[in-house]
Amino acid sequence: MKWIEEELHEIEKTSLKRRLRETVPIVDKPGFIARGGRTLLNLSSNDYLGLAQHPGIVEAMRDSLLIEGAGAGASRLVTGNRKPYALLEEAIAEWQRSGKALVFANGYMANIGVISAIVNRYDAVFSDQLNHASIVDGIILSRAEHARYRHNDMEHLRYLLNKHRNKRRKLIVTDSVFSMDGDQAPLHELAKLKQEYNAILMVDEAHSGGIYGLYGEGLSHVLGLKHMVDIHVGTFSKAFGMYGAYVCASDTLVNLLVNKARSFIYSTALPPAVVTGIRKALDYVVRESWRRERLFELSSSFRSSLCEAGFKVGDGDSPIIPLILGENDTALRFSHALEEEGIAAVAIRPPTVPKGTARIRFSLSAALTPIEVRDAVLKISKVGHQLGVLK
Structure with missing residues (x-):
């Protein structure tokens, strides 16, 4: 060695x-x-x-521990789907004004699960060069054509969309706020290209969820583009001060993820106390x-x-x-x-x-x-x- x-x-x-x-x-x-x-x-x-040490969140988690125990004990499709999950997903869908929400173990699992569930080797994914590693790895696992466009360069993206216009499915994916640079994706231009090329638009709001918007809904909401985003990903590990991630989309797409997202299907469910803590954190995100x-x-x-x-x-x-x-x-x-x-x-x-x-x-x-x-x-x-x- x-x-x-x-x-x-x-x-x-x-x-x-x-x-x-x-x-x-x-x-x-x-x-x-x-x-x-x-x-x-x-x-x-x-x-x-500043929510990671919030006493109200800690208290909610402590109370849940006494009722639900330390862990879920199984994946959600087996016996790990406890009541706190349904309550949290309903609250997230309402907050995001979305058809349905699905909670994942973390943002990495959400991105690799979503991307590999909806595209494969017959498709193409158009990804900003500065997107998070979880997006890159999701594309690699999907075996789709990986078309990386120069950072926030919409002309380069248009060129790549034209080049791969005959692919079965075209997925455009971007961070909304880039994790290492702090700048924003040109979401208006991305939404226009999504329409023009009949593509799917996926936005990862990991570093904007909880921060932008009247109630912290994220950058897509602030820009009035929520209806243009097909798949909205966010995490609970940043502004929420917790752990985990969510995906918001149509009922149909979320149902597909439950059946095809391997990182969801084959992962033990988050501990119910953590899920309860996230729901309490959402209250503070919205109200404060x-x-x-x-x-x-x-x-x-x-x-x-x-x-x-x-x-x-x-x-x-x-x-x-x-x-x-x-x-x-x-x-x-x-x-x-x-x-x-x-x-x-x-x-x-x-x-x-x-x-x-x-x-x-x-x-x-x-x-x-x-x-x-x-x-x-x-x-x-x-x-x-x-x-x-x-x-």
């Missing part, structure tokens, strides 16, 4: 080796974690609305709009302050704010220096992002305060000068 050591050495040599590092949440100090005996401001979490308002205010302030300091950051208004550094080693050193300053901000490197675009991916949370964000910018600027990123 010497080849394993050689491969790991090569990974380390290019500053691409990953290591698992234990973190501990600080329940009475939202937005912070403990690591190695130190308290760190958490700027790498997807807990956008102040969380979204604070998140956008903090994100706008943080982004503009980094720009004023001289950093190169990505465009957009989302809580995902990438600080592009380029080289892998630079990103790692920046991350380590930030930790010395009391900030947890992880270096993101290839293959998660394209080669030469290694970065610190900051992501903000409504659990933070304006003072904490301002202090963070000062420390980030200090590190930027120390490492020569800022002149």
Whole structure:
């Protein structure tokens, strides 16, 4: 097995080796974690609305544990389909104003399950080059033609749609907000191309669900395009502060997924207490709009302050704010220096992002305060000068 050591050495040599590092949440100090005996401001979490430690959610889960037990014990098609699932799916369908909803174990399982259930080797999938890995893997598993279009390049997408116009089914799939760049997909243009080429449109709202919209329904709703999206995917692991994912579509399509989505059929059901916790989190997502308002205010302030300091950051208004550094080693050193300053901000490197675009991916949370964000910018600027990123 010497080849394993050689491969790991090569990974380390290019500053691409990953290591698992234990973190501990600080329940009475939202937005912070403990690591190695130190308290760190958490700027790498997807807990956008600050719900992960919410006592109301924890209490709902505790009550459910006493009734339902620790686990479902089987897949949903066997004996694992407990009452909390029906209640959650009804609530999600109502929230999304959709025909039907189906809950999956996580966003990865949702994407690979949906894509491989609706297309195969006779079909083509048109996917943005910066789509999440779960979308890419779903296409590979489906064996459909994988037509990747340049990021948000609608002319390139049109070219590929023309090239594969004779395929049996054509599926256009995109993130609504891209996880590593924080920018938005051109959903209006995608909807027009979907109609023009008689395609299916699938939108993954993982990083926009709970954040955009009057009730957090997502970017498609804000843009008035909900009726144009055939398959709407979202997760509970970001804004909801929980775990799991959902798919919203027509009754017919959801019924197909129940019968053909292998990641749904062959997975043990989520623990009922988790499902109950998600439904409680949905209540807070819908009712507490102040969380979204604070998140956008903090994100706008943080982004503009980094720009004023001289950093190169990505465009957009989302809580995902990438600080592009380029080289892998630079990103790692920046991350380590930030930790010395009391900030947890992880270096993101290839293959998660394209080669030469290694970065610190900051992501903000409504659990933070304006003072904490301002202090963070000062420390980030200090590190930027120390490492020569800022002149």
